[in-house]
Amino acid sequence: GAVVSQHPSWVICKSGTSVKIECRSLDFQATTMFWYRQFPKQSLMLMATSNEGSKATYEQGVEKDKFLINHASLTLSTLTVTSAHPEDSSFYICSARTVGDSNEKLFFGSGTQLSVL
Amino acid sequence: DAKTTQPPSMDCAEGRAANLPCNHSTISGNEYVYWYRQIHSQGPQYIIHGLKNNETNEMASLIITEDRKSSTLILPHATLRDTAVYYCIVRVNAAGNKLTFGGGTRVLVKP
Numbered sequence: 001g002a003v004v005s006q007h008p009s010w011v012i013c014k015s016g017t018s019v020k021i022e023c024r025s026l027d028f029q030a031t032t033m034f035w036y037r038q039f040p041k042q043s044l045m046l047m048a049t050s051n052e053g054s055k056a057t058y059e060q061g062v063e064k065d066k067f068l069i070n071h072a073s074l075t076l077s078t079l080t081v082t083s084a085h086p087e088d089s090s091f092y093i094c095s096a097r098t099v100g101d102s103n104e105k106l107f108f109g110s111g112t113q114l115s116v117l
Numbered sequence: 118d119a120k121t122t123q124p125p126s127m128d129c130a131e132g133r134a135a136n137l138p139c140n141h142s143t144i145s146g147n148e149y150v151y152w153y154r155q156i157h158s159q160g161p162q163y164i165i166h167g168l169k170n171n172e173t174n175e176m177a178s179l180i181i182t183e184d185r186k187s188s189t190l191i192l193p194h195a196t197l198r199d200t201a202v203y204y205c206i207v208r209v210n211a212a213g214n215k216l217t218f219g220g221g222t223r224v225l226v227k228p
Contacts, residue, residue: 006160034215043204044161044218093160095216104210108153108160 002028002098006109013084014117021079021112023094029074030096034106035067038091050077084116121205126223129199135192137222139205142186149210150181152190154201155221161204164190168210195226 003026013019023033031052036044048069049057056069066088068080077096081088095108122140129135141150151166165172165179167188172179178191192199204221208214 004160036218043220044155046215046217049215091158095160104214105163105166106216107163111158111160113158 002026002096002105002107004030004094004096004107004109006094006112008112009110010113010115012115012117015085016083018080018082019084019114021081021092021094021114023077023079023096023109025075025096028096028098030077030098031074033071033077033094033096035069035077035079036093036095038093038111044093047079081114084114086116089114089116121207121219123203123205123220123222125220126225129192129195129224129226131197131226131228132194135195135199135224135226137190137192137203137205137224138187139190140187141205141207144185144207145209147209148207150179150185150188151206151208151216152177152179152203153206153216153218154199154203156198156201161218164203195224197226197228200224200226 005024005026007022033050035047037047038044046059047062050069050071052071052074058064071077091111091113093111095106097106149166149168152164153161155161164176167179181188202221202223204218
């Protein structure tokens with residue numbers, strides 16, 4: 001299947017600092033990428049839809065000024081958690097869609113574990 | 118996207134078939150059934166998807182009832198590495214359409 005690379009896989013930061021997470025589609029172009037957040041023992045929650053060359057679409061309750069999304073190219077989307085606080089500690093996962101044979105699949109990165117001290 | 122209902126957990130014996138049910142009684146005609154799984158601390162992994170017909174690939178088989186209100190994912194010979202949370206999702210197969218995850222089924226494969 002298609003490969004989605006996410007970096008870093010884990011990060012520890014101090015409260016008040018910003019953290020950038022990268023999501024790359026390695027062997028395909030992704031016009032749309034999705035960002036999810038997952039708390040321990042819970043399901044994935046969609047945060048936003050990232051479209052190449054345009055503004056991201058955020059889900060209800062997600063602060064767009066806190067979670068900055070940039071999708072400047074067809075293979076890279078970034079999520080920046082600004083002024084991180086301990087409650088932002090979570091597992092962040094990106095996904096990208098591939099299209100072929102009129103069927104559409106979403107492939108996921110390996111996730112980034114963010115711990116804010 | 119239509120809602121799905123899955124049992125929260127199930128155990129399976131290694132080497133035996135694992136049958137994972139999913140109810141999606143409000144599924145629309147243009148919604149596909151997708152299955153993903155998530156192994157602990159990893160991103161979800163695509164398994165299989167289908168619209169009406171049963172589907173099989175190297176990982177699993179998907180059996181969809183004739184009225185499409187339920188489906189079953191079959192892992193033919195479960196291994197310890199199949200221990201994961203399995204998510205059944207129904208979704209319109211359209212460009213940019215998102216995946217909405219429910220609670221999933223936590224499958225534990227035992228030796």
